[in-house]
Amino acid sequence: MGGVSIWDCIKCGLCNICPVFRAEKLESVSPRGRLILLKEIKKGSIKLDVRIVKDIYKCSVCGICSVVCPANLDLVKLWEEIREKLVERKIAPLPRHKKAGDITYRDFNPYGGDQQKRSEWLDFSVGKSKTLYFAGCTASFKSHNIAKSTAKALKNLGVEFTVLGPQEFCCGSPFLRTGQKDLARMLFKKNIRVWQKEGIEEIITSCPGCYKTIKEDYPKFAKETKIDFNIEVKHVSTVFSELMTKEGNLDLVATYHDPCHLGRHMGIYEEPRQVIRKAGVKLIEMERNRNFALCCGAGGGLRTQFKEIAIAIAEERIREALETGANLIITSCPFCEYNLSRVGGSRIKVLDLSEIAERTVSP
Amino acid sequence: MQEALHTALSKVCKVETHPGIMQIYRYDFLTIPKRLSRFIKNPICVVQPKNDEEVMKILEISERFNIPIIPRGSGTTGYGGCVPLKESIVVDMKHMSNYSFQNDSVVAESGAIWWEVEKSARKQGKSLRVYPSSATVSTVGGWIAQNGYGIGSLKYGSIGDNVEWLEVADFNGFKIVKGEKLKYYIGAFGTTGIIIRACLRLRENTGIRCESFQCSFEDAIKKIEGGYHANFKDGRYMQLENAGDRDTLLVTYEGEGESSELGKRLWEKRLYPLRALTADRIYSEAIVPYEKAVEFYRRTRGLSIGVEVVFARDSVIFLGLFGRGLKPYLKALKFVKIAEELGGSVYTTGLLFPHKNKFKRDFQDYKRKVDPNNLLNPKKGSFENAFSRIMKIGERFLWVV
Numbered sequence A: 001m002g003g004v005s006i007w008d009c010i011k012c013g014l015c016n017i018c019p020v021f022r023a024e025k026l027e028s029v030s031p032r033g034r035l036i037l038l039k040e041i042k043k044g045s046i047k048l049d050v051r052i053v054k055d056i057y058k059c060s061v062c063g064i065c066s067v068v069c070p071a072n073l074d075l076v077k078l079w080e081e082i083r084e085k086l087v088e089r090k091i092a093p094l095p096r097h098k099k100a101g102d103i104t105y106r107d108f109n110p111y112g113g114d115q116q117k118r119s120e121w122l123d124f125s126v127g128k129s130k131t132l133y134f135a136g137c138t139a140s141f142k143s144h145n146i147a148k149s150t151a152k153a154l155k156n157l158g159v160e161f162t163v164l165g166p167q168e169f170c171c172g173s174p175f176l177r178t179g180q181k182d183l184a185r186m187l188f189k190k191n192i193r194v195w196q197k198e199g200i201e202e203i204i205t206s207c208p209g210c211y212k213t214i215k216e217d218y219p220k221f222a223k224e225t226k227i228d229f230n231i232e233v234k235h236v237s238t239v240f241s242e243l244m245t246k247e248g249n250l251d252l253v254a255t256y257h258d259p260c261h262l263g264r265h266m267g268i269y270e271e272p273r274q275v276i277r278k279a280g281v282k283l284i285e286m287e288r289n290r291n292f293a294l295c296c297g298a299g300g301g302l303r304t305q306f307k308e309i310a311i312a313i314a315e316e317r318i319r320e321a322l323e324t325g326a327n328l329i330i331t332s333c334p335f336c337e338y339n340l341s342r343v344g345g346s347r348i349k350v351l352d353l354s355e356i357a358e359r360t361v362s363p
Numbered sequence B: 001m002q003e004a005l006h007t008a009l010s011k012v013c014k015v016e017t018h019p020g021i022m023q024i025y026r027y028d029f030l031t032i033p034k035r036l037s038r039f040i041k042n043p044i045c046v047v048q049p050k051n052d053e054e055v056m057k058i059l060e061i062s063e064r065f066n067i068p069i070i071p072r073g074s075g076t077t078g079y080g081g082c083v084p085l086k087e088s089i090v091v092d093m094k095h096m097s098n099y100s101f102q103n104d105s106v107v108a109e110s111g112a113i114w115w116e117v118e119k120s121a122r123k124q125g126k127s128l129r130v131y132p133s134s135a136t137v138s139t140v141g142g143w144i145a146q147n148g149y150g151i152g153s154l155k156y157g158s159i160g161d162n163v164e165w166l167e168v169a170d171f172n173g174f175k176i177v178k179g180e181k182l183k184y185y186i187g188a189f190g191t192t193g194i195i196i197r198a199c200l201r202l203r204e205n206t207g208i209r210c211e212s213f214q215c216s217f218e219d220a221i222k223k224i225e226g227g228y229h230a231n232f233k234d235g236r237y238m239q240l241e242n243a244g245d246r247d248t249l250l251v252t253y254e255g256e257g258e259s260s261e262l263g264k265r266l267w268e269k270r271l272y273p274l275r276a277l278t279a280d281r282i283y284s285e286a287i288v289p290y291e292k293a294v295e296f297y298r299r300t301r302g303l304s305i306g307v308e309v310v311f312a313r314d315s316v317i318f319l320g321l322f323g324r325g326l327k328p329y330l331k332a333l334k335f336v337k338i339a340e341e342l343g344g345s346v347y348t349t350g351l352l353f354p355h356k357n358k359f360k361r362d363f364q365d366y367k368r369k370v371d372p373n374n375l376l377n378p379k380k381g382s383f384e385n386a387f388s389r390i391m392k393i394g395e396r397f398l399w400v401v
Helices: A019-024 A031-043 A050-057 A064-068 A075-088 A095-107 A137-144 A143-157 A173-177 A181-198 A210-224 A237-241 A270-278 A309-325 A332-344 A353-361 B001-011 B019-024 B034-039 B052-065 B114-123 B142-144 B179-184 B234-240 B259-273 B292-300 B324-343 B360-370 B386-395
Strands: A132-133 A202-205 A232-235 A253-257 A327-332 A349-352 B045-047 B069-072 B089-092 B099-102 B103-110 B126-128 B163-170 B173-178 B194-204 B208-213 B227-234 B247-253 B282-289 B308-309 B316-321
Touching: A019 A309, A031 A050, A031 A075, A031 B019, A050 A075, A064 A075, A075 A137, A075 A173, A095 A173, A095 A181, A132 A143, A137 A332, A137 B282, A143 A237, A143 A349, A143 A353, A173 A210, A181 A210, A202 A210, A202 A237, A210 A232, A232 A237, A237 A270, A237 A353, A253 A270, A253 A309, A270 A353, A309 A332, A327 A332, A327 A353, A332 A349, A349 A353, B001 B045, B001 B052, B019 B045, B034 B089, B034 B386, B052 B069, B052 B089, B052 B163, B052 B173, B052 B194, B069 B142, B069 B194, B099 B114, B103 B142, B114 B126, B142 B194, B163 B179, B173 B179, B173 B259, B179 B324, B179 B360, B208 B259, B234 B308, B247 B259, B282 B292, B282 B324, B292 B308, B292 B316, B316 B324, B324 B386
Parallel strands: A132 A202, A202 A232, A253 A327, A327 A349, B045 B089, B069 B089
Antiparallel strands: B099 B103, B103 B194, B126 B194, B163 B173, B163 B194, B208 B247, B227 B247, B227 B308, B282 B316, B308 B316
């Protein structure tokens, strides 16, 4: 299993902090339980079957298990490698992950959105630039507010950027996380071809999933396929944090939800908080924050295949947010915003960081 | 018969029988060498009751089919307390996790997670007196069943010292256990009844002040007076944790006040234990009286590769780390033996040390009364098994180390 050995698990069970396990309460979905299953499969004492495959996929790949693991196992890497092997052996993907893959093979985004309308959210014109704002599929097709606010804020901050519209394709993150590496590789090739043609040197993403994929996984694909990859990749929270000099006076009291792919996976915790503070928002932390933050429940293909678990986890996060007394959650991920706002309903408002930045830097 | 058992249980609650999942429920934190794993049995099934009625029906079915039951919390004990030695029904209590507060106490169901209870207690201005370092994942019932020591034990003792009463279930129904009789349930690994709920004493949530010292064990033991919680790690243990190489003491006190930076850092890490443990290390724990603690520390230094100490109200808990292999196993056993020689004892019994139960005879007599068919977590707590016999054989060879 690559660089992570399942035999290094000491079975302490501290990973039972896993939000999926907390929702399901059956030990086959806890990281320790899954590792025991994998060991027993290796030993030949049990056979891999649909039930076990499903339990392996009952995980948002949030990475809290790795944070608490005394043996320092890189479990995120392990879960992704295992899923990849399951797909190679044609035991996976699960039906809804496969459906998302099939749609993406056809439409180049998992929502089945019309690629020609991919940048329909853009309400001003942009020229050619070496800096690309890569909105990602969720902001392009589901959460236009995020793409619009990001673009406006970047413009107001003096960033000259371009948008590729129909020539922007899914980055492949949902497929890397669910083991469908071939599809992710195909999307890498499509994107990189366009970026090379357009002379892109810098990419700014709204989505932490895109950020991780383009920053960490694309260089690996590039190496594999002997393509040069010299593009600087930034998450929009870093750009805002660097460029926002004006102090805002937004009269808001908010809590911040750390997206797993931005925080635990990529180590970006402080930049979004700096933006929030600069905006003049009173920030109240939830008890679980930064590397101990609770996942929103949506990632790693969890919401796609096991919506009820994703909702249960988001419900727990909403409860934590409400306990702070804030009436607003700010996050920095379109997928977290999507899941939390749907579960939170009228109880608490959910905004993306870009919406805060836009309000702060608007002339 | 298994089909009939399954049918009967299915009428009560969800029954899990997947062979892979049964493999998971064979284990807890205890690492069992491959050669000895043949003594462990797969559970017949796992059930997850949601209320008292379901627990009672499961007990009735266990009795009717003469199949043992193994109560299980989070499976985070390292003593094999919920490892099945007979084909059994594992009763996973995690779905019974409610709790409510009454003045200075909390009544918590067996499957409640310690840290969840603590977080809620804080909202009432209260706090648990003691909780395990695994509080983020371990259950109320599980820790009581092994009578653990943990955070707060310096002032308040073991969890057993802080139980007002327990509600337990056995084949005769439910009962509230108080006072003297609690000794038959606390640290008994569910061998005399399933812990359903516990009434635990709370303290005022006064805040915590943290101090730390880089000092020897001999000095550390003099610095803990008046503390709420104190633990010591020797330099070797600190090194294994990648936390430096100095002998380090953390002492915390109830009440507000200025904390030292290192003290705060160590206190914040209290819920992330076992950082020195890896797959090629084992640990052994022993309880030693205060007056013999320094002697124990000196005598065992050559045995272990690192030591962590938790200071409790009436005794000192030592955790020694050892490598893997026969000699380190013998060293781990010698660690306990030296504690016994100095008037101390093994930390708890479980699967490994039932022969060391101090109240063995009394306990066995009580067990026969409440569980005449020996169906409640058999071969644990005070009754010997293949593992404890192997431990006893090992104890004869301690001269080797």
